Amino acid sequence: MKFKITLPIFFLFIISFSYAQDLNFEKSPEDYQLYPRDKNNKASVVFSGITTEKNELNELELKVYKDEALYESKFIKIENKKFEFSYIINAGLFEYRFELYDDKKNEKKLLFSADNIVCGDAYIITGQSNSHASSNKSIYSSPFVRSFGVKTGYEKYSDEDKKIRWGLATGNCKNCKGEAWEKGYDGGWFVKISHGVGVWGMELAKLLVEKHQIPVSIINGGSGSSTIEENMLYPEKISLETSFGRLAYRVDQAGLKNSIKAIFYHQGESDTYKERALSYVDNFDILNKDWKRVYKGLEKIYLFQIHPGCGDAFQSEIREIQTQISKKYDHVKIMSTTAVTGHDGCHFSFEGYKELANRILPLVSRDLFEEKQASIITPPQLLKAYYSGKKEITLNFDQPVQIEKFYELNGTKHLMKDQFFFSLNKNRPYISGVVNNVESKDEQIIIKLKSDQKYFAVTWLPNKEYIGTKDIYNGPWIKGLNNKIGALSFDNRKIY
Numbered sequence: 075m076k077f078k079i080t081l082p083i084f085f086l087f088i089i090s091f092s093y094a095q096d097l098n099f100e101k102s103p104e105d106y107q108l109y110p111r112d113k114n115n116k117a118s119v120v121f122s123g124i125t126t127e128k129n130e131l132n133e134l135e136l137k138v139y140k141d142e143a144l145y146e147s148k149f150i151k152i153e154n155k156k157f158e159f160s161y162i163i164n165a166g167l168f169e170y171r172f173e174l175y176d177d178k179k180n181e182k183k184l185l186f187s188a189d190n191i192v193c194g195d196a197y198i199i200t201g202q203s204n205s206h207a208s209s210n211k212s213i214y215s216s217p218f219v220r221s222f223g224v225k226t227g228y229e230k231y232s233d234e235d236k237k238i239r240w241g242l243a244t245g246n247c248k249n250c251k252g253e254a255w256e257k258g259y260d261g262g263w264f265v266k267i268s269h270g271v272g273v274w275g276m277e278l279a280k281l282l283v284e285k286h287q288i289p290v291s292i293i294n295g296g297s298g299s300s301t302i303e304e305n306m307l308y309p310e311k312i313s314l315e316t317s318f319g320r321l322a323y324r325v326d327q328a329g330l331k332n333s334i335k336a337i338f339y340h341q342g343e344s345d346t347y348k349e350r351a352l353s354y355v356d357n358f359d360i361l362n363k364d365w366k367r368v369y370k371g372l373e374k375i376y377l378f379q380i381h382p383g384c385g386d387a388f389q390s391e392i393r394e395i396q397t398q399i400s401k402k403y404d405h406v407k408i409m410s411t412t413a414v415t416g417h418d419g420c421h422f423s424f425e426g427y428k429e430l431a432n433r434i435l436p437l438v439s440r441d442l443f444e445e446k447q448a449s450i451i452t453p454p455q456l457l458k459a460y461y462s463g464k465k466e467i468t469l470n471f472d473q474p475v476q477i478e479k480f481y482e483l484n485g486t487k488h489l490m491k492d493q494f495f496f497s498l499n500k501n502r503p504y505i506s507g508v509v510n511n512v513e514s515k516d517e518q519i520i521i522k523l524k525s526d527q528k529y530f531a532v533t534w535l536p537n538k539e540y541i542g543t544k545d546i547y548n549g550p551w552i553k554g555l556n557n558k559i560g561a562l563s564f565d566n567r568k569i570y
Contacts, residue, residue: 096131096176096185099123103172103188106240108220108291110196110333110371111165117193119172121150122158131176134185136161139171149177165193167218167287192218194289195282195442196330198369199275199296200305200321201341204378204421206272206296207261211424212245218289219243219279222328225270227263227297231314231323240328241269243292245276261421263298270294273424275338277431278438285435286443293328295321301344302357307364322368334369335442338434340378342392343420346385346538354395362403374405374441376434379453379562381411382538382547384420389538391502394565397455407441409434410453412535412551412560419546433559454554454561456534460570464526465510467569469519474555477514481549488540490550494521495536496529503533503566506541519552535563 101120103109109117125131134150138161150159163170174186199205206225221243224235247255247262247270254260262270271279271292279290297304297317305317313319325331345354366372379396382389400408414430416423422430436451454471462468480487491512497503511522521532536547552561 096126097123098126102186103191104240105188106190106220106242108196108289109163109191109193110330111193115165116162118160118162119191120160125152125155133177135175135177137173137175141168163191163193165288167289169217190217192220192289194291195335196291196333198321198325198334198337199272199292199294200337201296201339202300202344203261203263203298205340206270206294207263207421207427208245208247208250208267208270209261209273209424210246210255210258212273212276214276214280215242215244216280216283217242218283219276220289220291221269221271222291222293223324225267225294226320229266231320238268243269243271243276243279245271245273258424272296273427274431277428278435281431281435282438285439291330293321293324299344300341301350302341302354302361305341306357306361331368332370334372336374336376336438337365337372338376342380342396343383343385346387346389346392348388351388351391354392355399358399374407376437377406377408379408379410381414381417382535383417385538387537390533390535390563390565393563397562397564407437408562409437410560410562412563413553414560417548450554450557453559454552456564456567458570459532459567465523467521467523467532469521471517474516475514475519475552475561476555477512477519477552478550483545488550492541493535493550495533497531497566499530503531529569531566531568533565
């Protein structure tokens with residue numbers, strides 16, 4: 075049963091500056107605020123409110139500074155103690171400051187000031203721990219990368235948290251301490267972080283700013299180890315009691331609810347249990363509908379297929395489900411995590427998280443900036459598997475591919491030919507060790523079988539561990555020949 079959602083409305087923000095006692099604002103800019111750009115690369119900064127009873131203001135002087143230089147000065151009429159006006163700003167790598175003065179009797183009195191205002195694009199990142207891992211190596215900061223509020227994970231959004239408004243985004247964690255953090259092992263997954271967006275969120279913002287010269291805001295609502303259900307909307311609960319609600323609250327308070335361009339979703343490891351895997355498709359459908367209903371300007375959802383690792387026995391199924399989800403919805407785009415460097419069995423290294431950002435950047439540039447791509451930017455996907463001989467199966471991909479013949483771990487060589495699994499019927503593939511050799515040629519992988527036994531379906535990649543071991547799978551990989559992006563794994567695909 076669905077319930078009607080009730081989200082907080084954009085509150086009446088009463089300015090607390092000591093010099094603002096002459097004005098009570100309903101709407102006004104805040105320090106470090108990002109205003110979402112429209113199709114004309116502009117945004118309207120609105121001022122509205124009333125003057126106090128003791129004040130007899132008839133006119134305000136507005137001074138606008140752009141990168142510290144006075145850009146424009148104009149006078150605003152006040153009627154019946156009310157004022158409402160707007161100022162158009164442009165998107166770009168520059169900052170605005172707004173000052174309002176009482177110019178009565180030629181004695182200027184500063185009544186209000188808001189600094190470091192920018193115009194750009196807004197995004198959301200959410201999911202479980204790999205969506206928001208922080209690192210003490212993440213030291214990049216930019217005046218053009220912003221966030222709003224506190225990344226809390228599962229913790230209650232307190233009254234103190236509500237006081238944290240706009241600020242510069244960070245991929246670090248000032249509150250993380252201890253030996254694990256100092257050695258770079260702790261991602262700050264369960265620590266409150268003001269303006270925290272995670273390592274790859276920060277790297278993606280950096281790349282977007284550098285490439286497209288547009289300021290970026292990211293609000294990260296990730297919750298470590300969360301299931302898809304824990305990321306869903308529960309309208310019957312108080313908003314701030316859920317991960318969805320805390321994220322939506324921050325986006326709403328930032329004034330961005332109708333201007334989120336894309337959501338990046340990295341989640342699934344916690345749903346690799348049978349009862350959860352079976353409901354993942356339906357749950358994503360609900361989550362997708364609620365995202366689109368709450369964030370009305372949403373254009374794209376970027377979904378990461380999970381890496382073999384932490385989780386249970388249905389990882390192959392979840393990975394396949396995620397691929398099929400990306401095919402079901404035109405606005406959902408998928409990126410692989412196979413062949414990403416530095417995977418420790420559950421999380422990625424600092425460099426690995428940066429690689430995730432580099433992989434997804436071209437998709438964002440294509441989809442949201444209309445950038446034409448001169449090369450293939452997507453992970454290889456299996457299109458069709460078929461018998462091309464009595465003892466030969468050909469796999470057709472959507473682009474030229476290459477294969478790693480083996481991956482050596484702890485002195486053992488794990489061969490690519492042993493990473494394909496087969497079934498005799500619609501049941502999950504379980505037959506291994508039947509491949510004699512594997513070769514790649516252009517868009518094809520040719521599998522030479524040891525016998526002429528006919529198989530119904532094929533899977534690439536074990537569930538999470540090398541067969542017969544407790545070691546998490548970390549190669550060999552199928553990659554794009556030209557882009558070197560790891561292929562999307564596939565599970566129980568029919569052989570024709």
